[in-house]
Amino acid sequence: MFTRDQLITGNKTLEQITNDICEPVETVPTIKWVALMLGANSTLLIFVSTLIMIIGLGMGLMAVNHPIGWGTDIITFVFWIGIGHAGTLISAILFLFRQKWRTSIARSAEAMTVFAVMTAGIFPLLHTGRPWLGYWLLPYPNQRGPLWINFRSPLLWDVFAVSTYMTVSVVFWYVGMVPDFATLRDRAKNKIRKIAYGALSLGWRGTARNWSHYEMTYLLLAGLSTPLVLSVHTIVSFDFAVSQLPGWHTTIFPPYFVAGAIFSGFGMVVTLMTLVRIGFPKFKDYVTINHMEVMNKIIMTTGLMVGYAYATEFFIAWYSGNPFESFVFINRAFGPYAWSYWIMVTCNVFIPQLFWWKSIRRSIPAMFVISICVNIGMWFERFVIVVTSLHRDFLPANWGDFIFTWADFGVLFGSFGFFLTLFLLYLRLAPAISIAELKPVLNVGRDNNGHDASSGGTHHG
Amino acid sequence: MHNKFSYKFVVGFLHTLPILFLAFSIISCKPKDKSNKDPNNNSMSMAYNKGYTPDQPIDFDHTLHAGVNKIPCLYCHANAPRSRHATVPSLNICMNCHIQVATDRPEIKKLQDHFNNDRAVVWNKVHLLPDFVMFNHKPHVRKGIACQSCHGPVESMAQVKQFSDLSMGWCVDCHRRNNAPLNCTTCHH
């Protein structure tokens, strides 16, 4: 049994909590927020215009070529899907394990999940040669004989996996917000807000019945989405694992991808949370340094897992005795794209190890930088997997190179614009922390009022 | 209070109405021609111009030629058994008869005028397949499939109209029933 510091600092009363959390939604946005929003919007503009160019003129604008059929689009797709994992993990799995510390970050993590998956969802469509025929990937009655889709194709599994994940996480996120929407509704001063939040809160009245149903629904949803955390990225990894391309055709991919996903997910959460703490200073009391530290621990651990996966890949490549396989890995580490490989290793394996030091684990600037590194590293992991495997495969005669074009940068950075815009809007329009879940973790009504943080309220982990 | 909120709930729900509007607008853009009155028209094939009946520069009457006079289809559409295209007959074929038959009729005068001035007649295509469909009349005719089974009772059409929807499903279905080849390259290459 070990003790954990108080989850909420600053001796909040229940009312203060409600006020603090509702404040960003009810007050005029700070200049910081506006600035961020403008930045995000302009990046979003870049995104949109690039998409229009690509869809209008053709995939040829991007770096993809022969033999490298997949490029930035798929890389970024996998990247964002990966980001999407932390949310559900925190909100679902940690919820089932009764990890109280999750409460103050769960909501934003979920929001991040939803937006990340939305961003990711754009890319598979965009990367096809004829996006306007994307609906052909859905099984629907047609006049072609009828002609059905190919259920043997991993891409199709993707379609189902991602859409399921999307739906469930949206519902989960929304249901969680219903009581807080009701709170906002009740505090609303003007009519529009009343109507809007009223509609959103689905006529919540806060009766015991409401609460018991709510708890049950939430529990069920948590149970429902827990397997998804593992399944989605497993299936995404099949896109590669099921093919026969050396460097893709490996059985380690599913666990490796999931670990990586959680890793990158937490990376992103930390990044965002540091920003939130800057954006809304009041939140410092709810998203405490302890929260950040716990997440850093997880990053460090998953970082080790990923490192282990990298090592295993090389071992297998050597052990299998398959000349093509081993060549691909030699080529990864020492070929023309070695730089990307070493960026990946540095950012994902070495840098997170700094979190062994408590001081670094608890320093906001440090963790901010490191979490950014993790994000970069994880993007490059996908780059390494996709590009270095494709650019030199079986027949040396058709080896090729991959040169980034403006369009690649456009979609890559643009996607962040899309994501951030949504996230910033969310911060303004929805309670960024679950008021309802926060209050129970207070020490109100417990023997120890925890006036001093040092002898914090005990909590059985 | 409860009513007030449930009222708002209803209002919120009303926002889904646009979807219904969309559905209707889509339905309402069914092609407005005779086809919809066609008894064996199944609405799945709306996009396939079934029943399309364009006006032709020369108002040629199949009921008279194929119907009354029982001229075999292949007399005029002579290329059907030897080519991909059944082909609309070249004017000299028309003139085989109309050099003396019914020369006084206005439509025939038109025809002769075209023929004498060596001006081609520009017909409106009724049966249109996309370029990626490599349909070939030859094997079908060789197998002895009646023209009518795809083109319908042309001998009773005063103005030619698209009888079948010519959708892929329609082709494949027939190929299945007569175990004709079902490879994709049978039609697409």
Place this chain on the structure above:
Amino acid sequence: MSEITENNQTQQNKSEKLWVGLEHYYDDPKFLEMAQKEFLSSPLSSEPDSEFGRREFLKLMGASIALASTSCIRRPANKIVPYVKRPDEVVPGVANYYATSWLDNGQGFGMVIKTREGRPIKAEGLLEHPVNRGGLSARAQAHVLSVYDPDRARGPKKNIVNEKRTNSDSVEVTWEAADKEVIEQLKKGKVRILSGTLASPSTESLISEFSRAFGAKHIVWDNLGADDVKEGQALCYGQEAVPRYRFDKAKTVVSFGADFLGTYLSPVEFTKLFAKSRHAGPLMSQLVVFESLYSLTGANADTRVSVASDQLFASLMGLIHEIVVVNKKSSYAGNAEVQKWLEPYANVAVNNGVSSEIFSQLAQELWKNRGESLIISGGLNIPTKQAVPLQIATNFLNSLLDNDGKTIDVNISPNKTYKGSFKALALLIDEMKNGQVSTLIIHRSNPIYSLPVSSGFQEALNKVGLVIYTGDRNDETGRISNMFLPDHHSLENWGDGEFQKQVYSIQQPTIRPMFNTRAFQDSLLTWMSLGGSKSAAKDWHDYLVNYWKSNIYGQWTKGAKSFEEFWVDVLQRGVMDVSNLSAKRSATSGARPFSLGALKNSKVEAAPPGTKLLMYSKVGMGDGSMANISWIQEFPDPVTKITWDNYLTVSEEFASKNGLKEGSLVEVTANEYVEALPVHIQPGQHSNAVGVAVGYGRRFAGKIASESGEEVSNRSIGQNAFLFAKLENDQWIRSGMTVKVTVIEDKFHPLACTQGHHMLRDKKFEVKDRNIIAHTSLTEFLKNKKAGIHQHGELKSIWPEHKYTGHKWAMVIDSNSCTGCSACVVACQSENNIPAVGKRYVLEGREMHWIRIDRYYRGDPEAPETLYQPMLCQHCDNAPCETVCPVVATSHSSEGLNEMIYNRCVGTRYCSNNCPYKVRRFNWFNYLDHNDTLKLAYNPEVTVRSRGVMEKCTFCVQRIKEAKQTAQDKKVPLADGDIRTACQQSCPADAISFGDNNDKGSQVSQLFNSDRASVVLEELYAKPAIKYLTKIKNPLMAQVSSHQEGGH
């Protein structure tokens, strides 16, 4: 509703009834209907006649998706325009074939042109033609596209040129007006006709008639001629001729710089014959090549000896010395004189750092196979000063080996396509300078492009009253001519050809002239009649027929029949091989006496030290006459795999010495001419020589040939290498001149190579450790038929294997006969509407060729061995692409074809990623050709792919279907060989065989199951439908490794 209908049904007193209008009052049915509709129609009402019944509604919702994707109104209405009077031979949708022929500067082809609705769309080799025997070169395939070249001349033009003929301004004229001017000038006499070899008996006779009429002279000059060969023959045998080389009869072939498989004289013919002698077995022939650059022939050599360019002659003499002096063989063995001449070359091998082993072994081989060996030399890349002596030495060796008359034929049916000579041209220039020429007619020749300024041709032109040019476009020569009177394209014109003595081929038009052009011969006839000297013929066709009647009909003694029958026969068969009546073509003629005098005088003064520049012509680009054809520009050079450029090929040693990298820009100075060229590092090339390809730098050829895409541009594709030439005492110095190469500091010119060069840079990626091409040496092969094949144990698949009850299409490619000439690449391009994408996109690795010829080097980069592997869709039984396509756009046919359905493809490119052979091509942009003329070249049997879809080889499924239907028409079963894929058809080496693998009798199934057959990347168990026959090298030094892999 209830109310109204009630009233309606129960006929109660109307007076009590409440009514809203008279119609209502009288129960007008129309009104009732309207009323019901007005009040009660609802999407959910279940009235039977409504469009929106309750059940319907759901369907409609489902359909709405389909609707959203297609427009609600009829697609833009299409039109049908039938013929008014249909020509009998034309059936819309059915192809017509016409036998014809074409002379591609010196290389003659018998062709069958496939036309659809009167447009030529594909050239096929004429199987019966004794010269090319059904084979076609890449250029001959592209010939079809050149008819539709939008930059072709649209009509006659008059160029208003200033005295210096520097700038010109062209105005349209009518033929009549042009003729009037011309005839005025012609009447003045002193007429000269300059042309390349026409090899057309009737045209030549017409020209001589014309000459008689106007006192004209006909000067024949071939840009890429064989003057040296003819001179050599004349000196040695007193008989000026270009022999017919019979590689099929030769067991040992030694080439001194002659790229006879790629560009020299008649490559397609030679490849056909050479391939015959390469059948794997104890009798397989042996090819030894001595050269400085790396030619296609060198790439196919069993033993390639890289010698300094100025040592070619010496090494040949060294070889003779080895035979005559060292081995004391042949009648000259005792001859002291000959010995004296040979002495200086005693230790050539040592001087050149070539192992003397090679010489001694080769000498033995040659002597062993005397009468069955063949020494060949010559070509643009031979240092000009050595050219004639080299020929003499070659002839001498052939004579002493008793090859003359056996493998070399001059008496029966020698070559007739190299009649031109530089000397004649030099004389013409002098005449012009002295103002002895008042009219110059330039036909089938582009001197301004291909002659350097130093030749003085252009300034001499200023002394000529009227210059008439009959080329196909207003190009370099066109612009300085006064009258530009374009000739028909050869596919639009009548004609004939005698490519080899007494082999008469007909050339018949396959399309109505596209533009307002006039046959050159018709022009001559018109002018003759205007000039008052009436020719018997009323037009060119008439003249041609008469000529055949009076001159050729007589020779054709086989089966006496009327001329009309004969003529029909000619048009159908396309060729009349008089030379082979009573099969005398294959006979041998006696050896001719060799005059030693020639050998005595054949000396080469030692060339100054230093690097030498050699010109060479490329397999695709040739003399540059087709520079405006995109297929030719994007044709990957068989050796370098570079497209859209010419460049300076240098050896690795030279590069490292001068700090050159691939593509770095250098300034090349030779014969006082300076030109900037990018560098290509060619392994195996001799460090003493640098090479540059001719045929590029066409400034006025058209949009394609100019980098900026304008019709006229200074930034042409590549540079004109002809300008390095120089006239030196009646000899054109084109190769072997000392060259200065200076690096232009860190300037680069990217070379669009379709195949990475990196394998060279890092040795660890050598082909050796990836068993991709099965290859071995003859000795190994004779020991073990499976030698060189990488074998595996039992392989299994997780999918149920396909069963093929009917046909099972399969292909076998004989790596041993394939020379890598890449004719198949363009053949496929022509058959399957494959776009050319342009240099920029080739650089990005986006070329679209469905079949590519992979080239691998093996061994030491100083002297690598080359292996070619044609790579196209393997039509795997367990195709990796099929399982991963989400929309089933690629699927497996019941006959083993891997089908690609363009219209279903959404373009995820997963199939391409998962294809181990990477043979799928993706349409990155819309490459559709909307150009009004070029699009006429499309094959209507193949869908033109739009942007965003994947495409790949289909095994020419359209041909399979066509063949099946012809068989059904004839009511006979499909026979082996009925189906010939485009690549197979044009292959000059007959390396490709295609057919039904289920038909045990078929050639393909025999080969498919033979010991020599193996698949690429067998271990993946994709079970390709294509197998490759092991490549067998027959090197001089038997110890050349044939690496063996055991199974595992």
